[in-house]
Amino acid sequence: MAEPLLTVRNLHKHYPIKKSLFQRPDVLKANNDVSFDVSEGEILSIVGESGCGKSTIAKMILKIEDQTGGVIKYEGKDIATLSRKELREYRKNVQIIFQDPYSSLNPRWKVGSIIGEPLLLNTDFSRKKIEKKVRDLMDKVGLLPEFYDRYPHQFSGGQRQRIGVARALALQPKLIVCDEPVSALDVSIQSQVLNLLIDLQSEFSFTYIFISHDIGVVEHISDRILVMYLGKTVETASVEQLMEDAYHPYTRALLDAVPEIDPERKKKRILLQGELPSAVKPPSGCLFRTRCLYAKEACKGISMEMKPVNGDQKHLCACPFAGEFK
């Protein structure tokens, strides 16, 4: 098998929370022992409730934040040890599309400069060449040529998200991290942007890491899904497998909670009781046991290690008892 494009191993991110000067700070474990691989051309989705550490992973992959422990390898190289020059190269290859198209574009800049900025900083293209490139990019993402000299506030949400996409594409990256790229958009616009992302992927064979809480969107776009809960991974599998044969009780509850579009088929669902426990004082053993329907004494002592389900190396699950009540 080919080397994965991105390898994440035992990733930890802890934030100290100061209580007072003389007390030892509490630790918020935003990510706790997260491991996964992303192969080239694959779309991996990370799903989970808010506060489960999805976006923290994105930040660490982009090196906006440094991890507390663990390794992120890009094309076999640990990104923590990159030299300045290598880091520059790395940042060209890894780009992000943000959730909120209102706050992620500089309101004082024109569209042309926003999309052209990465080119200006990272290449030695002439002004003319940059303008030509930007116009090509705008055409690619479906923005009209006359938009070149306009400001972000003159656009609707969907068009702004297209500007964000064009900016991410400017340096022809290999890996694009999409942090909730469509959740701020209206339904009719959502499908336009999703179509754009899918089209671009089939044209340039990008690798996406797609972060979302919308299961419907995730199911449509991804190859593989990683489910997270309170900073830990609980299950990972291919989309087909996860949708048909979810193993972990949390994954099943999460899928169950998604409202069904068919009013004639009101589904009988298992409602999750309670809410996400605090990440500062998480429960011992299995983190999910406080809300789990099948929780038992033994759950207090387990380590949530990701183990293959039925010997399938591609379907990993963190619940050792999942097979019993399935």
Added chain:
Amino acid sequence: MLIEVKDLAVHFRTDKGVIKAVDGVSFQIPHGKTLCLVGESGCGKSVTSMAILGLVDHPGEVVAGEIEFDGRNILECTEKEMRKVRGADISMIFQDAMTSLNPCFTVDFQIKEVLKLHQNLKKKALHAKAIEALEMVAIPSPEKRLKEYPFKMSGGMRQRVMIAVAMACQPKLLIADEPTTALDVTIQAQVLELMNQLKKDRNTSILFITHDLAVVSEMADHVAVMYTGRIVEKADCISLFRKPMHPYTEGLLRSLPSENKGRRKSKLHSIEGSVPSLSALPQGCTFWPRCPYAEEICKKEQPLLKECESGHFVACFKTEGVI
């Protein structure tokens, strides 16, 4: 009928001219039923609900229409009379619980405030009622929670408190403006179930405003789809989802990823273009620039809401059979 809205029009006078945020909207809600108003941002859903509560602010103005609530036209009520209606007969829950609850006061204060205003209760009875309100929305250890401030609670919990405040006086109509949009799916499922339970137990009518069609199919008895300030389709929930007749509704439903099951990564259906600005609406049917079936007549004349099948109203020349 508990409430009947007839030809409601709300206009905003701005520098750019008159903006017709709501332009001739009519609907009814019977006792104990839920009507969902669906539409994209800026289609006038929220303005409609504000008009019902008499809360349309300058430069907005209700310029036409009637809102008959429980036998009287509340648009003719004075401010003093409206204050008696708000919170007691009609109450509202908002999308963002953190900004709608007052951060400076405890939950206790905020629940009792509405009870004091509308019901003449002794201290003990008041307290019992407040506890009862929290129990009703399934908040664990209500005695303890009463003394807490909103910021101590999670999003789902705050939304429950807001529902408790809204339901404390047992209103006949509950207006819910995107109540679950800010919540996670698991918490959303809890809150939706809670609202359905309250509807059943108390026979409350709900006006549910949302943009999420999946939530609509879970909650609604009747659905009204809005576009640029008008209702374009109105029907009971099952026939709307089974047979959407307006091209806009049809497009919305088809663009959902869940409607494309089994065809992963295939192109999703999408409605071309974007919602026009209310200050520059196209002539004729406001949907024609995005409509795949548009003909000459659509660009000139505005289709009216007509009954196409029993109980199923559509405003489109195509379903009418003109084109």
